[in-house]
Amino acid sequence: MNDTPGWASPGSSPPDGHEPGTSGPSEPADRPGSEQPSPQPGAQPQSPGAQWSPQQPPPAQWSAPSGQTPPPSPPPPGPGWGAPPPGGPGNWQGPAGPGNWQGPGGHGGWGAPWGGPPPAAKPGVIPLRPLGVGEILDGAVSTMRTYWRTVLGISLTVAVVIEIIVVLLQGLVLNDYANTDALGDPSATVDELAQAMGDAMLTSGVLFVISLIGTVAATALLTTVTSRAVLGKPVTTGEAWRDARPQIAKLFGLIFLLLLIAVGVAFAGALPGLLVTLAGGGDGGVALAVFGSFAGAVVALWLMIRFSLASPALMLEKQSITKAMSRSAKLVRGSWWRVFGIQLLATVIANIVAAIVVIPFTFLAAALGGDGIGGFVDGTGDFGWTFLVVSGIGSVIGSMITFPITAGVTVLLYIDQRIRREALDLELARAAGVQGYGPAAPGTPGS
Template sequence: MKDTPGWASPGSAPSDGQEPGTSGPAEQRDQPNPEQPADRPGPQSPEPGTKWSKEQPPPAQWSAPGGTQDAGQAPPPSPPGPGWGGRPPGGYGGGRPPGGYGGWGAGQWGGPPPAAKPGVIPLRPLGVGEILDGAVSTMRTYWRTVLGISLTVAVLTEIVVILLQGFVLNDRTSTAALNDPSASLDELTRALGDALLGSGVVFLISLIGTVAATALLTTVTSRAVLGKPVTTAEAWSDARPRVIKLFGLILLLLLITVGVAVAGAVPGIIVAATGDSTAGAGLVVLGVLCTSIVAVWLGVRFSLASPALMLEKQGIVKAMSRSAKLVRGSWWRVFGIQLLAVIIANIVAAIVVIPFTFLAAALSGDGIGSVMEGTGHIGWTFLIISGIGSVIGSMITFPITAGVTVLLYIDQRIRREALDLDLARAAGVQDYGSGAADTTPGS
C-alpha cells in the first residue's frame, strides 16, 4: 500500500470527450447518420483500431422500433442484450464506454456493476451508514481479536482511574458546595474547579485509552477491509514498533489542547489576581469557552493522525500533517461522522454503565442521591462495581470509535488518493479499475 498513490480519481474521463488514441468525438465515430438511407453505403470510415468497433451490434438494431426516424434526430440505443451487463465482450478499446462512465447512470448499459467488496466495506467512497456498518461488521466478524484488545485496554485504563479516584481525587475534591444555595463565591469556584479537575483527569485517561485502542485496532480494521483475519498477537506485533511514537503523538495533542485552554484562561486569571475575583472568574469561563471551539477544531483536524501514523509508518509531525491534509475541505463531514459515532457509542455504553452505577451506590451503603449530588464519600465498593460497568461499556465503545476513525481515514484516502486501487490489488481483486467496477461516490 503506497503512502500517497495520487490525487487524481481513478478512471476520470478526458476533458474534451475523446477516447485515448482517437481523433474525433465518440458520438461521431459510433452513431450512424440518421439522414443517410440505410440502403446507401456512407463514406468509408478509417480502419477500426479497437475490438469495440468490430463487435458492435448490427445497424438494424440501432433503428427506432416500429417506424422510421425523423431527420436530424439521433437514434436511441437498443436495450442491452445478453452479456452486456458489464462491458461488451471485446472490451471498450479505450478502456471506457463511449462518453465516459456517465452512460452508466443514464441506463445505456444496464446500470453500474457493484463495487468490489472483499471485506467489510465496498472499495469506493463510503457513505455514513457504510462507515458505521463497517465498524460494527469488523467487531462482529473478528470479535475474539477485537474484544480481546478492547478488554485489555479497558481494564488497564479503568484500574488507573479507580486508583486515582480512590487515593487522590476522592480526598482532594469536593462538589458539595455546588448544591448548597448559601455557598459563597469562593466555595463555588473551588467546587467547580474540583469538579473540572476530576472530570478532566478521567477524560484524559479515557482519551489515552481510546487512542491506544484505536492504534491496536487499526491493524484489525485494515485487514478486515481486505477480508483477511488477524489475531491479537499479529495486531500487537504490527503495532509494537509504533507504540512509542503513538504515545508521543498523544502527548503532543494533549499539550496542544491544554495550551489552547490555558491561553484562553490567562486573561481571567490576570484580572482575578488584581483583586476583582468575580470579573476574573467570569472572564476565565468565557475564555475557556472560546478556546474550546479552537480545541475542537484542532482535534478534528488531527483526528486521523493515529491511523496515518500506524498504517503509513509516519513520524509524529508527518502523521499530523497527513491528517490535516486529508481533513482539509471535509472538516464538517469528519466532525459529523465522528460525533455521530461517539453519540451512538455513549448511548450503548450508558445502557450498561447506569445499572452498575445504581447497583454500586446501593451496595456501597451510601444513598443514590448522595452519590449523584456529591455529598457522600465514594468508597472502594462503589468504585470497583462501577468500574466493572465501565469496563464492559468500554469494550463496546472502543471498537466503534476506533473502527469509525480508521474507516474515515481509508474513505478520505479513497476519495483523494484512489486508495481503492491499492486495496483491490492487496485483496487480490481481478481487473479492478479497468472499467469492470464502478466507483459510485458515497455521501
Template sequence: MNDTPGWASPGSSPSDGHRPGTGDSADQQGPPTADEGVKWSKDQPPAGQWSAPTGAQPPGQAPPSGQGWGGTPPTGPAGGWGAGQGGYGGPGPAGGWGSPWGGPPPAAKPGVIPLRPLGVGEILDGAVSTMRVHWRTVLGISLTIAVVTQVVVILFQGLVLNDVSRTVNLDDPDVSPREVFRAMGSMLIGFGAISVIALIGTVAATALLTTVTSRAVLGRPVTTGEAWRDARPQLPRLFGLIVLLLVITFGLIVVGAVPGIVVAAAGSGTAGAALVGVGCLAGGVVAVWLMVRFSLASPTLMLEKQGIGTSMRRSTKLVRGSWWRVFGIQLLATIIANLVSSIVGLPFTFFGALAGGDGVVSLLDENAGLGWTFLVVSGIGSVIGSMITFPITAGVTVLLYVDQRIRREALDLELARAAGVQGYGTETGAGG
C-alpha cells in the same frame, strides 16, 4: 503495496486530486504498428449484427458470455446501440463490452467495505462489521484494556478521591478560602489523573483496533498478538500525538480566557467574567476546527508508520475541502458511542447505588463519597460500555482515513492489489 497495513508511502500518493494508476498505461502504449494492428477475419458477420471475430472458436460456436464486443446482438430497434443486454454501454463481467447502460459494475468488496468512495452509512456499517466479523480479536482487545484501566480508576477513586471529598465540606460557611482552594486543587489533580489513565487506555485501544480495522478492509483475519506486534513500535508516538492534541486544545481555551482574567484582576469582575466566557467559547471553536483537521493523524501515524509532525500534516491535507463531512461523521459516531455507553452504564449506576445501601440520593451528595460496592458495580457497566464504544470510534476514524485516501489518492487500487482482486482498476475503471 505490501501486505502490511502500512499500504503506501505518502510521498508516492499526493493528496492533490491526482489519481495514480489511472491513465498511465495509455501514455506508455504507442499507436499500433502495421504488424501489430487488428487482423479481421475474412468471414464477416451479416449486416445489422456486431460481434467480435471468434478467432480460435470452432465454426458455429458463440464466444463465451461477457467476452468480445457484445456477447449477444443488440435488441433495440433496427439493431440500435445500447438497447437490451449486450448493448454498447460499459465493460462486461470479464472485461468485454456487453453490459447495458446502467452505471459502473459493483465495486470489489474483499473485506468490510467496498473499494470505492464511501457513504456515511457504509462507514458506520464497516465499523460495526469489523466488530462482528473479528469479534474475538476486537472484543478481546477492548475487554482487556477496559478492565485494566477501570480497575486502576476504581482504586484511585476509592483510595484517593473519597478521602479528598471528605477532607473539606465545601458547603460549610466557616471553611477558609485556602482550604477550599486546596480541596478543589486536590480534586482537579485526582480527576486529571483519572483522565490520564483513561487516555492511556484509549491510546492502546486505538492503536490495536486500527490494525484490526485495516486488515478487515482487506478481508484478512488478525489475531491479538499480530495486532500488538504491528502496533507496538508506534505506541510512544501515538501517545505523544494524543497528548500534543490535548495540550493544543486546552492551550487555546486558556489563551482565550486570559483577557477576561486580566480584566477581572483589574477590578471589573462582571466584565471579566463575561470576557472569560466569550474567550473560552472562541478558543473552543478554534480547538474544534483544529481537532477535526488533525482527526486523521492517528490512523496515518499507525498505518503509514510516520512521525507526529508528518502525521498531522498528512491529516490536514486529507481533510482539506472535506472539513464539514469529516466533522459530521465523527460527531455522529461520538454521539452513537456515548449514547450506547450511557444506555449500558446507567442501569449499573443505579443498581450500584441501591446495592451500596445509601440509595440513589447519595449520588447527589458531593460529600458522601463513593462506596466500594457502587464503584465496582458501576465499573462493570463502564467496562461493558467501553467494549462497544472503543471499536466504533476507532473503526470510524480508520475508515474515514481510508475513504479520504480513496477519494484523493486512489487507495482503492492499492487495496485491491493487496487483497488479490484480479484486474481491478483496468477493466472496471475502479476508484472513480
C-alpha cells in the same frame, strides 16, 4: 421514377443488365434524356429491366444487391449523456456492424443490456469506493461483529486493566485525599469552595489521563484490526500488537501534543480577560474572559478535527508525529464539516449505547452501597468499595462497546478520505488480491 444509383428493386433484371435472349446492354430506366414509351392498355411489358413494376415495395424497404453495402444510417438521437436508450435498457438497436448497439437477441456489437457501472469490489467490511455515512458506521460495526474474538478481546483486556487502576486509585488515594463536600454546602466559604473545586479537578484530571492511556492503547491495536478487516484479512491479538508496538510511543506523544495544543489555545483565548479582571476590570474583564474562552474553544475544536486523522496516518503509514499531523490536515482540508459530523455522530451513538449499559450498573452499585440510591442522587453517599467495583464492571462493558466503534469510524474515515483524494481503493484492491488490479504496491494500509 428515379432510383438511387447502385441500388436495384426486387424483381429487376440480373446484375449484368442483359435480357435473356437479347444482345447489347440495356438502357437504365433513370438515364437522363431517355424517354420510355408509355405502355398501351393490354400490352405486355417489354422486359423486366426496361421499366419499373407497377407494384413497388413500401418506402425504406429497398435491399442492396449482392456485393454492395448500403451507407449506414445515422443513429437516432440519444436521450442524453449516460441515460439508457428509449424503451428500456438494451433496446437501442442501430445498424448492424462492429461497435453498434444491439437490443436483446441482436447479433454483433454490444450484446449486453445497459446496467450502469459495475459494483465496487468488497473484499472486506466496506466496498472499495467513496463511502457514505451509513457505510462508515456499518463498517465499524461489521468489523466488531465479524472479528469479534479479536476486537472484544483487545477492548476487554484494555478496559479491565484501566478499570482496575482507576478503582484502586479511587479507593486507596483519591477518596481520602479529595474533599468535595463543600460543593454541596450552601454555607461554605470561598476558600472551602476553591479547595473543593481544586480537588475535584485534580481527581477528574487523573482519571481522565488514565482513561486516555487506555483509549490510546485500544485505538492503536484496533487500527490494525480495522485496516485488515477492510481487506477481508483476519488478524489475531498478537499480530495486532506486533504491528502496533513500534508506533505506540509516537501515538502517546501525538495524543498529549494535541491535548497541549487544545488547552493552550483555550487558555490563550481566556488570558486577556483574566488579565483585565486582575487589573480591576470588574464585570468587563469577566465578560471578556468568557468570550475569549468561547472563542478559544472554537479554535481548539477546529484544530482537533483538522488533526483527527493523524492517529491512523501515524499507525498505518508509519509516519512521525509532525508528518502524521500534516497528513491529517491535508486529508481533512475541504471536508472539515463532513469529518466533524461523522465523528460527532459516531461519538454520540457510542456513548448512548454505553450509557444504556453503564447507568443501570451505577444505580445498582448505589443501591448496594451503604447510603442507597438517595445518597447517590443527593451527592452525600459514601463511594465505598462495593460501589466502585459494581460501577467498574459497567464501565468495562461500556468501554468494550465504545472502543471499537470510535476507533473503527476514525480508521474508515481516514481510508475514505484517501480513496476520495488519492484513489487508495486501487491499492486496497491489489492488496486484497482482487483480480484485474495487479500486484499490491508496498506500503498499502493493512497489507
